[in-house]
Structure formats: structure tokens, C-alpha cells
Amino acid sequence: xxxxxxxxxxxxxxxxxxxxxxxxxxxxxxxxxxxxxxxxxxxxxxxxxxxxxxxxxxxxxxxxxxxxxxxxxx
Amino acid sequence: xxxxxxxxxxxxxxxxxxxxxxxxxxxxxxxxxxxxxxxxxxxxxxxxxxxxxxxxxxxxxxxxxxxxxxxxxxxxxxxxxxxxxxxxxxxxxxxxxxxxxxxxxxxxxxxxxxxxxxxxxxxxxxxxxxxxxxxxxxxxxxxxxxxxxxxxxxxxxxxxxxxxxxxxxxxxxxxxxxxxxxxxxxxxxxxxxxxxxxxxxxxxxxxxxxxxxxxxxxxxxxxxxxxxxxxxxxxxxxxxxxxxxxxxxxxxxxxxxxxxxxxxxxxxxxxxxxxxxxxxxxxxxxxxxxxxxxxxxxxxxxxxxxxxxxxxxxxxxxxxxxxxxx
Numbered sequence: 065x066x067x068x069x070x071x072x073x074x075x076x077x078x079x080x081x082x083x084x085x086x087x088x089x090x091x092x093x094x095x096x097x098x099x100x101x102x103x104x105x106x107x108x109x110x111x112x113x114x115x116x117x118x119x120x121x122x123x124x125x126x127x128x129x130x131x132x133x134x135x136x137x138x
Numbered sequence: 139x140x141x142x143x144x145x146x147x148x149x150x151x152x153x154x155x156x157x158x159x160x161x162x163x164x165x166x167x168x169x170x171x172x173x174x175x176x177x178x179x180x181x182x183x184x185x186x187x188x189x190x191x192x193x194x195x196x197x198x199x200x201x202x203x204x205x206x207x208x209x210x211x212x213x214x215x216x217x218x219x220x221x222x223x224x225x226x227x228x229x230x231x232x233x234x235x236x237x238x239x240x241x242x243x244x245x246x247x248x249x250x251x252x253x254x255x256x257x258x259x260x261x262x263x264x265x266x267x268x269x270x271x272x273x274x275x276x277x278x279x280x281x282x283x284x285x286x287x288x289x290x291x292x293x294x295x296x297x298x299x300x301x302x303x304x305x306x307x308x309x310x311x312x313x314x315x316x317x318x319x320x321x322x323x324x325x326x327x328x329x330x331x332x333x334x335x336x337x338x339x340x341x342x343x344x345x346x347x348x349x350x351x352x353x354x355x356x357x358x359x360x361x362x363x364x365x366x367x368x369x370x371x372x373x374x375x376x377x378x379x380x381x382x383x384x385x386x387x388x389x390x391x392x393x394x395x396x397x398x399x400x401x402x403x404x405x406x407x408x409x410x411x412x413x414x415x416x417x418x419x420x421x422x423x424x425x426x427x428x429x430x431x432x433x434x435x436x437x438x439x440x441x442x443x444x445x446x447x448x449x450x451x452x453x454x455x456x457x458x459x460x461x462x463x464x
Contacts, residue, residue, distance in 0.1 A: 098176055
């Protein structure tokens with residue numbers, strides 16, 4: 065469920081197809097996102113899951129984002 | 139009879155020197171594509187011989203000319219700036235002296251990129267108080283002098299310039315609504331001009347520089363959350379639907395931010411005027427430069443009752459909107 069929501073956010077923000085956004089996908093390298101795109105994705109995730117992501121460091125793949133939210137909500 | 143402040147005319151003054159993104163590649167490693175895709179900026183003006191006070195003086199001279207009045211008729215001069223020539227005298231006093239408007243009181247206000255909106259709010263209150271009839275409000279900056287020219291993440295963003303408006307008195311209100319905000323708890327997200335203690339008693343080595351410093355993500359968050367919320371709230375307070383507002387003139391920090399704010403507020407992107415491609419982020423000068431350009435090209439027509447929202451946001455943090463009938 066967390067993955068699907070994050071996938072939808074990335075699809076919306078970057079104008080990609082859902083198939084392009086897998087758990088292993090590296091957001092900046094594989095989806096051609098720049099730092100502002102990443103800020104926006106993080107911003108939407110914060111609003112969606114009501115979590116605070118202090119730093120974008122270490123958040124490279126979709127899995128990194130999913131794990132971060134899982135931990136924050138645990 | 140009750141009187142209200144009204145924008146009567148606009149003017150601007152820019153440094154001669156144009157610095158393109160390609161020119162920046164000679165200073166540090168960057169590219170036109172990198173800068174443009176992230177900011178929408180292609181070039182900016184950089185002061186070489188000009189100063190904040192000289193640019194603002196030229197704006198004031200043009201405003202006097204627009205109005206066909208003598209300098210002694212001016213009641214007040216307010217300059218919004220975060221890059222004055224001196225801490226004292228104020229830029230506004232320098233302008234007052236330069237144009238010989240010796241009956242005007244004059245002062246600067248410090249509200250970074252929101253400065254022009256804050257100053258305009260104040261100016262309108264001075265006129266609507268009934269005590270004053272004619273005022274000059276200018277946003278002017280030479281940010282190039284506070285930039286760290288080794289820091290490519292911030293040096294590419296900013297530019298120099300000045301613009302302003304002449305405010306006069308009218309019998310009907312044209313400032314419909316305002317919504318000014320600040321949050322000093324996020325002060326460190328954008329700082330410039332830090333000054334350390336310098337007395338004989340001060341021995342601590344403090345390396346903190348006075349260069350402009352910005353926490354990109356914090357400012358991005360601020361812009362798309364708080365500024366978008368401010369615009370939405372101001373609209374709600376006004377009882378106007380976004381479609382009834384002719385144009386939104388936001389501080390010109392970054393094209394991408396404007397796209398996001400438009401999306402977030404569900405306001406048609408076409409209603410947001412932009413020109414940061416030519417000037418970069420000129421802080422307090424950006425909104426009046428945008429206003430003047432669009433008055434000059436006929437998009438905005440003073441006296442035609444167009445509804446326009448001016449929204450500033452920047453260091454402080456400060457932000458706010460004013461809804462006017464132009």
C-alpha cells in the first residue's frame with residue numbers, strides 16, 4: 065500500500081508511467097529527476113503519510129522511500 | 139473625505155551589464171541547460187558601476203516624470219532592500235537627497251524578497267490615514283555584492299535591479315485585501331549580511347561569512363507549502379474565485395516553484411506572469427520589475443480595474459499577498 069501510494073506520487077510528479085517506477089528504481093539516475101523533483105516527491109510523501117523527512121540523504125531508490133515511511137509509521 | 143492609496147504609475151532601472159548562464163560557466167563548472175532546467179533563468183543583470191541607491195534614484199526620477207510633479211510634492215519614500223549601500227544612511231534617504239525631495243520622510247524596510255509587498259502595504263496605510271498624499275515605493279537590490287561567487291548553487295540564482303511605484307490618493311479603495319505573514323523560527327533557512335561583534339572585548343574567532351546562504355530544500359518547502367497556502371487563503375478571504383483574478387505576480391525566484399504553486403493552488407498557470415528568465419531572482423525588486431514590464435507592454439493597464447494579486451516570499455521568513463484593483 066505504501067509502495068502504491070509512493071509510486072502514484074512519483075508518476076504524478078515526474079510524468080512517468082507506473083511500470084517505470086519499481087521498488088529498485090533509482091529516482092534521480094533512472095527517472096531523470098533533479099534535486100527539485102526529489103524535494104517535491106519528498107514533500108508530497110510527507111503530506112500523504114503525515115511524516116517528516118528531515119534529510120534527503122540516503123534516499124535514492126523507491127525502496128529507500130518506502131522503508132523510510134514504514135519505519136516512521138512503525 | 140476618506141481617501142485610499144492607489145498605484146498611479148511604475149518605473150524600473152536595471153544595471154547595464156547582462157550576465158548570461160554561459161558567462162557563469164567561465165567562473166565555475168555549470169551549464170546553461172543545468173541552470174535553465176532547474177530555475178527558468180537564462181540571464182541576469184549585474185551591477186558594475188551602479189549601486190542600490192543609484193538604481194533606486196533613477197526609478198524615483200522616472201516616477202516623478204511619469205506624474206509630472208516636482209520633488210517637493212513627495213510626502214514619503216520607502217525602499218525595500220536587503221542590499222543597501224550602507225546600514226545608514228538608508229537607501230530611501232539617499233534617494234530623497236538625490237532627487238531633492240526635501241519634504242519627504244524616507245526609510246528602508248528589511249523584509250528580503252517580501253519587502254516590496256510589505257512596503258506597499260505600509261504605503262497604502264500612510265495614504266489612507268489621510269495624513270499623506272503622495273509617496274514613492276521602490277524595491278531595489280544589488281545582490282551580486284552579497285553572493286558567494288564560488289558557490290555555484292546560489293550564485294546562479296540572483297540578479298540586480300530596481301523598480302517601484304508612485305502611490306497617490308483616490309476616493310475609492312483599490313487595495314482590496316492583504317495577508318502578510320512571517321516566521322522567525324525558520325530564520326536560518328535564508329541568511330545574508332551576517333555581522334559579527336567587533337569590539338575590543340570580542341576575541342572569539344568567528345568564521346561565519348556574510349554571504350547569502352540558502353537552505354534549498356527548506357525554502358522549496360516554504361514556497362510550495364506556505365506561499366501556496368497564503369495565496370489560497372487570501373483568495374478565500376476575498377470571496378473571489380481564482381478565475382476572477384486577472385493576474386498573479388509572484389516574487390520571481392524560480393520558474394519551477396511557480397509551476398508547483400500554480401498546481402498546488404489549482405490556479406491556471408497562464409495567470410502567473412513571469413520574467414525571471416531575463417533577470418533571475420532580484421529579491422525585493424522582482425515584483426515591481428514584473429509589474430512595470432507588464433504595464434509597459436500593455437498586459438496590465440493602470441486604471442482599468444484589473445484584479446491583480448502580488449505575492450512576495452523570502453528570508454525572515456516573510457511572505458504575503460496583496461490583492462489590488464489596478
